[in-house]
Amino acid sequence: xxxxxxxxxxxxxxxxxxxxxxxxxxxxxxxxxxxxxxxxxxxxxxxxxxxxxxxxxxxxxxxxxxxxxxxxxxxxxxxxxxxxxxxxxxxxxxxxxxxxxxxxxxxxxxxxxxxxxxxxxxxxxxxxxxxxxxxxxxxxxxxxxxxxxxxxxxxxxxxxxxxxxxxxxxxxxxxxxxxxxxxxxxxxxxxxxxxxxxxxxxxxxxxxxxxxxxxxxxxxxxxxxxxxxxxxxxxxxxxxxxxxxxxxxxxxxxxxxxxxxxxxxxxxxxxxxxxxxxxxxxxxxxxxxxxxxxxxxxxxxxxxxxxxxxxxxxxxxxxxxxxxxxxxxxxxxxxxxxxxxxxxxxxxxxxxxxxxxxxxxxxxxxxxxxxxxxxxxxxxxxxxxxxxxxxxxxxxxxxxxxxxxxxxxxxxxxxxxxxxxxxxxxxxxxxxxxxxxxxxxxxxxxxxxxxxxxxxxxxxxxxxxxxxxxxxxxxxxxxxxxxxxxxxxxxxxxxxxxxxxxxxxxxxxxxxxxxxxxxxxxxxxxxxxxxxxxxxxxxxxxxxxxxxxxxxxxxxxxxxxxxxxxxxxxxxxxxxxxxxx
Amino acid sequence: xxxxxxxxxxxxxxxxxxxxxxxxxxxxxxxxxxxxxxxxxxxxxxxxxxxxxxxxxxxxxxxxxxxxxxxxxxxxxxxxxxxxxxxxxxxxxxxxxxxxxxxxxxxxxxxxxxxxxxxxxxxxxxxxxxxxxxxxxxxxxxxxxxxxxxxxxxxxxxxxxxxxxxxxxxxxxxxxxxxxxxxxxxxxxxxxxxxxxxxxxxxxxxxxxxxxxxxxxxxxxxxxxxxxxxxxxxxxxxxxxxxxxxxxxxxxxxxxxxxxxxxxxxxxxxxxxxxxxxxxxxxxxxxxxxxxxxxxxxxxxxxxxxxxxxxxxxxxxxxxxxxxxxxxxxxxxxxxxxxxxxxxxxxxxxxxxxxxxxxxxxxxxxxxxxxxxxxxxxxxxxxxxxxxxxxx
Numbered sequence: 007x008x009x010x011x012x013x014x015x016x017x018x019x020x021x022x023x024x025x026x027x028x029x030x031x032x033x034x035x036x037x038x039x040x041x042x043x044x045x046x047x048x049x050x051x052x053x054x055x056x057x058x059x060x061x062x063x064x065x066x067x068x069x070x071x072x073x074x075x076x077x078x079x080x081x082x083x084x085x086x087x088x089x090x091x092x093x094x095x096x097x098x099x100x101x102x103x104x105x106x107x108x109x110x111x112x113x114x115x116x117x118x119x120x121x122x123x124x125x126x127x128x129x130x131x132x133x134x135x136x137x138x139x140x141x142x143x144x145x146x147x148x149x150x151x152x153x154x155x156x157x158x159x160x161x162x163x164x165x166x167x168x169x170x171x172x173x174x175x176x177x178x179x180x181x182x183x184x185x186x187x188x189x190x191x192x193x194x195x196x197x198x199x200x201x202x203x204x205x206x207x208x209x210x211x212x213x214x215x216x217x218x219x220x221x222x223x224x225x226x227x228x229x230x231x232x233x234x235x236x237x238x239x240x241x242x243x244x245x246x247x248x249x250x251x252x253x254x255x256x257x258x259x260x261x262x263x264x265x266x267x268x269x270x271x272x273x274x275x276x277x278x279x280x281x282x283x284x285x286x287x288x289x290x291x292x293x294x295x296x297x298x299x300x301x302x303x304x305x306x307x308x309x310x311x312x313x314x315x316x317x318x319x320x321x322x323x324x325x326x327x328x329x330x331x332x333x334x335x336x337x338x339x340x341x342x343x344x345x346x347x348x349x350x351x352x353x354x355x356x357x358x359x360x361x362x363x364x365x366x367x368x369x370x371x372x373x374x375x376x377x378x379x380x381x382x383x384x385x386x387x388x389x390x391x392x393x394x395x396x397x398x399x400x401x402x403x404x405x406x407x408x409x410x411x412x413x414x415x416x417x418x419x420x421x422x423x424x425x426x427x428x429x430x431x432x433x434x435x436x437x438x439x440x441x442x443x444x445x446x447x448x449x450x451x452x453x454x455x456x457x458x459x460x461x462x463x464x465x466x467x468x469x470x471x472x473x474x475x476x477x478x479x480x481x482x483x484x485x486x487x488x489x490x491x492x493x494x495x496x497x498x499x500x501x502x503x504x505x506x507x508x509x510x511x512x513x514x515x516x517x518x519x520x521x522x523x524x525x526x527x528x529x530x531x532x533x534x535x536x537x538x539x540x541x542x543x544x545x546x547x548x549x550x551x552x553x554x555x556x557x558x559x560x561x562x563x564x565x566x567x568x569x570x571x572x573x574x575x576x577x578x579x580x581x582x583x584x585x586x587x
Numbered sequence: 588x589x590x591x592x593x594x595x596x597x598x599x600x601x602x603x604x605x606x607x608x609x610x611x612x613x614x615x616x617x618x619x620x621x622x623x624x625x626x627x628x629x630x631x632x633x634x635x636x637x638x639x640x641x642x643x644x645x646x647x648x649x650x651x652x653x654x655x656x657x658x659x660x661x662x663x664x665x666x667x668x669x670x671x672x673x674x675x676x677x678x679x680x681x682x683x684x685x686x687x688x689x690x691x692x693x694x695x696x697x698x699x700x701x702x703x704x705x706x707x708x709x710x711x712x713x714x715x716x717x718x719x720x721x722x723x724x725x726x727x728x729x730x731x732x733x734x735x736x737x738x739x740x741x742x743x744x745x746x747x748x749x750x751x752x753x754x755x756x757x758x759x760x761x762x763x764x765x766x767x768x769x770x771x772x773x774x775x776x777x778x779x780x781x782x783x784x785x786x787x788x789x790x791x792x793x794x795x796x797x798x799x800x801x802x803x804x805x806x807x808x809x810x811x812x813x814x815x816x817x818x819x820x821x822x823x824x825x826x827x828x829x830x831x832x833x834x835x836x837x838x839x840x841x842x843x844x845x846x847x848x849x850x851x852x853x854x855x856x857x858x859x860x861x862x863x864x865x866x867x868x869x870x871x872x873x874x875x876x877x878x879x880x881x882x883x884x885x886x887x888x889x890x891x892x893x894x895x896x897x898x899x900x901x902x903x904x905x906x907x908x909x910x911x912x913x914x915x916x917x918x919x920x921x922x923x924x925x926x927x928x929x930x931x932x933x934x935x936x937x938x939x940x941x942x943x944x945x946x947x948x949x950x951x952x953x954x955x956x957x958x959x960x961x962x963x964x965x966x967x968x969x970x971x972x973x974x975x976x977x978x979x
Contacts, residue, residue, distance in 0.1 A: 295742050297876075327914075381928055386742050387657050388927050391883055394876050395923030402916035518753045518872070521746045557757050564754040568733065568747060575737040 035111070037064045041071075042110035045079060045091040045133050053142060060146035061153065068150045070109060071143050080130040082106060082115055090115070094127055102126055148178055157188045164191060168198025176202050197224045204230055213247045220251040223258045231255070265430045267547050273436035275543025276443035279536060280501055281516045282523035283450060284367075284494030286535040289524055291467040292487055294379055295390035299520065300513020301400040302492045305370045306363035306499025307508045308404065311413050312342075313359040317352050320344030323407050353418040360500050367496020368489040375488040383470070383484065397513075404510040412509040421504055435504050446497060451532055453490075463487050467530070522567055528577030537578055542567075596891070600804075607638070607797045612790050628786040633905065635793035635861040637898045638800050642854030644881045644893035645800075646847040649807055651879065652887035653816070654843045655823030656740075660730075660748040661851045662874035663755050664723035668852025669859040669869065670759075671722055673772035674706065675715030676783075676860060680776045692774070693767050703765050712779060719856050720849050727848035728841070735837040735844075740826065752872045759867035771866025778860050789861065796857045800894070803850055808890050819843060880919070884926050886933025895934055 037059065044055035059067050073079055073093060081089040092106040092115055103124035106115040115123050135143070151163035167175040179199050186192045196218065203215035204227075219227045234240050234248040281303060288296045296302075315321040324339030347355075374396060382389040417435060424433040454460040465473045466483045474480045502512060523542060527534030542563060549559035574580075611626055611634065643665045650656045677691045684692040690702050708714045730751060739747060762768035781788040810816045821829045822836050830836050859865050868874075878897075885896020900919075907915045926933065932940070 293742075295745070378924055378928065385931075387745065388931070390657070390742065390745060391876075391879060392924050392927040395880075395920040395927070397920070398916045399920030399924070402913070402920070406913060518750055522750055525743060525746055557761055561754045561757055564750050567750065568730075571739060571743075571747070572733055572737050575739060 034064065034066060037067050038110050038112060041067055042091050042108075045074065045109065046089060052139070056142055056146045060149035064150070065154070068147060071147050071150070074133060074135065075140055075143050075147075077132045077135070079109070079133040080106065080125070080127070081133055082108075082125070082130065089131075091133055092130075094125060094130070099124065106130075145178065148175070149182070152178065152182045153185075157191055160186075160188070160191050161194045164194040164198050168194075168201040171202070171205050193222060197222050197227070200224070201227055201230065204234065209241045209244050212241075212244050216244070216247045216251045220254050223255065228252070228255055228259075262430050263551070267551050268544065269430065269432060269436070271544030271547035272540065273433075273439055273543075274547055275540035276440045277498075277501065277505065278516075278519060278523050278543050279443045279539035280439070280446060280498040281495070282520035282527075282535055282539055283446060283532075284491040284498065285520045286524050286527070286530075286532060287450070287491030287494065288371075288488055289521070290530040290535070291463065292383075292484065292491075293386050293467075294382070294488070295386060295393065296374075296379075296491075297390055297394040297517065298374065298397040298400060299393075299492075299495055300515075300517040301397050301404075302367045302370055302495035303499040303502060303513040303516060304400070304404060304508075304510065306367045306496030307415070307503040307512055308408060308413070308499070309363040309366040309496065310356070310359040310500050310503040311408070311415050311508055313362055314355050314415060316342060316344055317347045317355040317358075318344050319346060325406050353420060356418045356421070356500075356504075360497065363496040363500040364493040365496070367499065368493030370496070371492020372485065372489040374492070375485050379488060380481070380484065401510050401514075408510070410510060412507040415503040415508050417504050439501050439505065442501065446494065447532070447536060450494070454532065459483075459486065522564070526567055526570060526577055528579035531577070531579040534577055534579035600891075604797070604801050607634075608794060608801070612794055628789060631786075631793050632789050632861060635789065635796050636858065637901045638793070638796045639854045639858035639861065640878070640881070640901055641894040641897040642796075642800055642803055642857070643851050643878050644885070644897035645803055645807060645890065646851035646854065647878045648882045648887055648890065648893040649811075649850070650843060650847045651882060652889070652892070653811060653823060654819050654840060655826070656840060656844065657742075657745045657879065658748050658844070658847065659745050659872060659875040659879070660752045661847065661878055662872075663752045663870045664727065664848040664851040665855040665858070665874075665878075666759075666865060666867075666870035667723040667726070668719040668855030669865040670766060670772070670855075671709075671715055671719035671852075672856045672859050673775075673865045674709040674766075675712055676775040676778060677772050678706070678710045679778065680774065683776055684774065691767075691772075693770065694765065697762060697765070699765075706765070716856070719852050723848040723852040724845050727845045731841045731844040735840050738837075749872050749875070752870060752875055756867050756870045756872070759870060767866070769866065771864060771869075772859075773864035773866075775860060775863055783860055783863070792857065792861050796861070799853060799857060803853065804890055804894065807850075811890070815839070880923050882933075884922065884933055886935035889933075889935050892933050892935045899934065 040055055040059055044052055044059060047055055059071070070079065070093065078093065080092050080094060082092045083089050091109045093109060094104045094106050096104070098104050101124075103126050105122055106125050107113070108115055115125075117123055148163075148167065152160060152167075154160050154163065164179065167179060176199055179195050179202070183192060183195045183199075186195060200215040200218040200222065201224070203211055204219075206212060206215075216231070219231070231248045231252050234245065237245075240248070284302065285296070285299050288294050288299065312321050320341070320343045322339065322341040324337060326335055326337035345351075374393075378392050378396060379389060382392060421435045421438055424431045426432070452460075454463060462473075462478055462483045463486075465476070466478060466480045466487075470480050473483075498516075499512070502508070502516070506512075519542070523539045524535060526542065527536070527538030545566070546559055546563050549562050550556050553559050553562065571577075611631065643661060646664070647658065647661050650658045650661070680691065682689050684695075686692055686695040688695050688700075690699060690706075694703070709718070730748075734744060734747060758764060759766055759771075760769060766772075775783050777783060778788070781791070783789070811819070818829065818834055818839055822834075822839060826836055855865075877900075881896035881900050882893045883896070884900055885894065886892025900922075903922075904915065904919070907918050911918070930936065
């Protein structure tokens with residue numbers, strides 16, 4: 007089993023290496039040759055060569071042309087009659103000279119014996135430009151950014167042109183539109199063309215542009231349309247169309263904001279849910295107020311950090327205690343070598359980190375239960391105090407091992423970015439959190455209701471003494487339940503590491519909220535926890551939107567919860583019981 | 588035996604009060620600075636801070652130790668009292684601030700050129716003092732009424748009070764509340780015409796704090812022995828039985844909650860001029876929990892315990908934060924875990940825990956006639972391995 011596994015790992019590693027060292031394509035050599043010819047050519051030939059370059063979409067062409075407009079392209083004469091266009095490197099040596107790179111093949115300029123030549127920028131001829139050439143180059147540059155291989159860069163360039171209010175770009179954009187492969191960018195091009203056409207003089211064209219903007223639900227045109235509708239100099243028909251479009255757009259924006267808020271609320275609710283679910287187990291089912299729950303979350307988040315470093319350059323720390331023992335400084339440290347993985351394999355670290363953070367949280371919970379909690383099952387208020395002591399202890403340990411500042415946990419590339427449906431953007435990480443919350447809740451529910459262990463857990467939580475009389479080993483069940491709850495906290499930490507900062511006080515930011523969720527939901531009820539966390543998450547986001555301040559929104563939520571408990575003191579879903587106390 | 592221990596407690600109280608109220612200020616004010624017996628101005632100031640914390644600890648204890656309510660909002664009441672007094676002290680700075688304007692510096696910084704209306708009455712000391720009691724007391728009344736009416740008790744009460752404290756600290760961190768935001772109030776100059784930067788003023792404040800602490804202690808001691816106080820403790824031990832005996836437990840709890848809020852506020856009023864500032868981190872939930880630690884370490888359910896705990900833990904903190912700045916939280920956390928696990932009665936319960944051992948040791952040793960020959964160390968060593976099965 008083992009050799010096969012390592013073979014797979016090697017295979018994965020070599021894939022990653024291949025992806026990193028992609029060979030330069032043959033197209034680049036052609037672009038270089040065309041560029042060099044364009045610089046040396048004149049008149050109509052130069053124009054057509056530049057046109058050819060502008061279609062390539064090459065980054066290199068962009069850089070060279072940009073250098074050309076700044077007089078940064080030089081001519082080197084190997085013989086009296088021939089010239090070679092070169093770029094000088096930025097790094098100047100002591101004599102103020104630099105190496106030259108040939109534009110036509112990308113090699114360093116050498117003398118006959120192969121020694122590198124160095125040039126003073128002030129003594130070399132520059133490739134001259136005049137007004138007309140510069141404007142052609144500029145056009146080529148604009149077209150080049152529109153042909154950039156990265157769709158996001160293309161979209162940004164299109165939006166920039168659309169906002170420039172210069173009519174000459176309409177032609178460039180229209181030329182690009184049929185060749186644009188990505189629908190999103192095509193839409194941006196349409197929008198930009200319509201935006202530019204607002205600047206035309208013909209009112210008919212303007213009105214049509216306004217109609218098209220309305221159809222495209224262009225939020226970027228809002229300011230322009232507002233200015234047009236308010237400007238008394240606008241023709242009445244145009245102003246009318248603009249006002250109607252404005253109304254339509256505002257309705258659209260409200261809709262987008264509404265669904266955006268719901269989505270953000272759901273994702274915040276999912277985070278709360280994942281964070282509070284562990285608490286619902288330890289507090290709701292076991293009656294233990296674990297103030298160190300937040301630190302269990304931090305354990306999970308730091309596990310992600312450590313795993314990430316193990317996939318990268320390794321993880322190490324060293325602590326020196328501030329006192330000496332028999333004249334020697336006391337300290338301890340750890341030095342774990344890293345895999346130095348790259349590319350695809352490195353990006354998959356998070357998949358390994360998720361189960362490991364569960365395990366780390368569960369182990370920490372196990373240790374806590376064995377050393378502290380098991381003495382306190384009959385004294386819930388005191389469990390609050392002792393676990394607060396544990397929380398302080400652990401926070402300081404985090405500070406000593408990982409430093410007092412936040413650590414950097416990179417999101418894997420497949421969690422970055424977002425997709426949009428009708429202008430409502432859905433971040434992949436948020437969608438991931440929502441999906442995972444569903445999985446975790448289902449898993450917990452199945453464990454509690456469909457497994458023998460779940461049956462034992464529920465019996466011990468309902469009546470510890472009776473369960474013990476029936477032969478249930480309550481001590482062991484307690485241990486597993488607490489470890490499971492803490493493991494869920496560790497999982498929550500893995501998710502928080504993807505959407506926020508990871509620092510020693512990470513857990514503190516969530517502890518009050520998650521207690522609120524459990525109390526509002528009804529202690530001991532998983533359904534209640536789900537409803538409460540989604541409800542609180544959404545209400546929080548809606549209030550933030552309405553009150554335009556996260557802090558005031560949060561305070562309002564807390565006060566609202568206090569009043570809610572007046573109405574339903576036992577929370578949303580109360581466990582019916584005839585017992586007192 | 589109980590009679591003699593009561594007498595002993597009374598003597599210790601009188602002695603401690605005498606040392607705190609008379610001896611320390613005399614050593615500070617009258618003994619020259621070079622002398623070994625001199626108590627520095629810094630130390631007096633520090634003790635004053637400890638004693639105002641002790642008042643806060645008593646307020647935690649009359650709720651937790653005597654009524655069974657673990658309130659995590661006492662630091663909020665403490666800071667509210669402090670903030671109200673701080674507003675008066677800010678007004679007393681006058682135009683001596685950085686900007687030399689007749690309004691507090693932070694308001695100038697926020698772009699105000701006149702005093703916000705709710706600040707105006709705080710120029711009067713009696714009003715500020717009144718508000719220092721009314722605001723925390725009123726908040727406790729409203730919150731307590733809502734909470735006790737819907738029978739929120741036990742850990743739920745703790746969690747809700749924690750949420751209240753959290754919400755309030757978020758509120759006070761905001762600049763738009765016009766209460767100084769992050770930095771709170773600082774740079775005080777005068778109180779009732781006395782210069783706060785002078786040693787004699789600080790000494791006076793220290794004596795005032797010690798006297799108030801003594802009065803609070805005596806008052807709570809008296810209350811705990813009245814019939815009212817006995818009902819109080821009955822609620823702690825079995826709320827339902829009290830309820831079914833016909834007592835309106837909610838009213839008793841509400842009264843205690845408001846009283847504790849006012850006591851905590853008194854601590855805050857005395858704390859602010861001695862420390863020279865107040866900011867929202869004083870009302871964070873951590874501070875409330877820390878106050879509970881003092882009580883737990885000192886001994887809950889006694890009135891000496893909170894005082895011992897507040898002074899002891901804060902003295903330890905002052906020492907440890909200087910000697911082991913990195914390890915302080917670990918020390919505090921460990922101390923707390925150990926006390927909760929192994930010493931539920933706190934430090935003051937140590938004598939009564941050791942009493943059986945002591946008695947057994949006395950019983951083993953020969954009476955006074957042969958006492959001359961016995962070696963105490965040897966006798967102690969002989970007593971230690973003795974089995975604990977002996978009935979006392």
